[in-house]
Amino acid sequence: MFTWLKPTWMLESIFDLTPEDLKSQGIKVVLTDLDNTLIAWNQPSGSSRLTTWLKQMESAAIPVIIVSNNSRARIESFAAPLNLPFVARAMKPLGVGVKRAMKVAGINNQEVALIGDQLLTDVMAAHSAGIRSILVKPLVESDAWNTKINRFFEKILKHYLQKKNLLSKNWGKKLNDR
Template sequence: MTIENYMPDFVLEKAYDVTVESLQKYHIRTVFVDLDNTLIAWNNPDGTPEMRKWLHDLRDAGIHVVVVSNNKYERVKRAVERFGIDFEAFALKPFTVGIERAIKRFGIKREEAIMIGDQLMTDIRAAKRAGIRSVLVRPLIETDSINTQINRWRERRMMKKITAKYGAFDYKREM
């Protein structure tokens, strides 16, 4: 397990810092985005006005947004259906199951896709395995569901290794 398998291509404050302009600059036409603590706070299914504007801006620019979540189908559907975006539930990240399903289902080219997520151990690792670019963002809120708390413990250990070798991540406001 090399730490390079957990190194994101970009490190940003939040998903909404991924702008239409930056996606166009990197020729990205599809954004895969994690659900809990990335797109929405895990305990706030309604999202924020900022999130809705971000989704609207991407859609208007012709950029396809697909939520890729480890959550159950009903949970993801309930969270995203009001926003009119596609999703893959039960994605099994850090494996590529959900990403691969979305790539096939929508005919996505890997070089035109990016994965945005708040966890190194699931989101970034799955993107690396799938051969797509990745963006690590800070979690929207400090608390996590019980399942995520276990991953956070593993993530802290990996972060220490990354920081020792490369220095701490510098969270930016643009790609």
């Protein structure tokens, strides 16, 4: 019960992921949430850490595709200068947007992972699409008003899952840290 909320991996940050780490797991494409995963939700542009990380992925030929519930305009204003492909209005926790991104990338379920900061959207969407998930700590502790609702329920669920040993209390630095 509740295994659909269990992430495959839990990491401190998306920026801890290296191309070598991803390739060791057979991951050829990274799907990622936008707000509080790649950038702080209240910061429209990225950081130098993000730029460095994206360059590492590009050098290793690992495409990064944003899969977000945000509007096209919101994502495009961030993604266009970085030349990042994206799926807007992804309808997470449903797997619709994830599957759309996978189809565009031409990959199968074993070659991709979805990275995000929420159990109730990102991890559930990964499970819905039949792919692996990487749960990361949110970049900032504050949230947009609509995410605060998810965080309230997520806090209760995390406590329950940790009590049942379905969710670790520890965050890793590498995928093999489980």
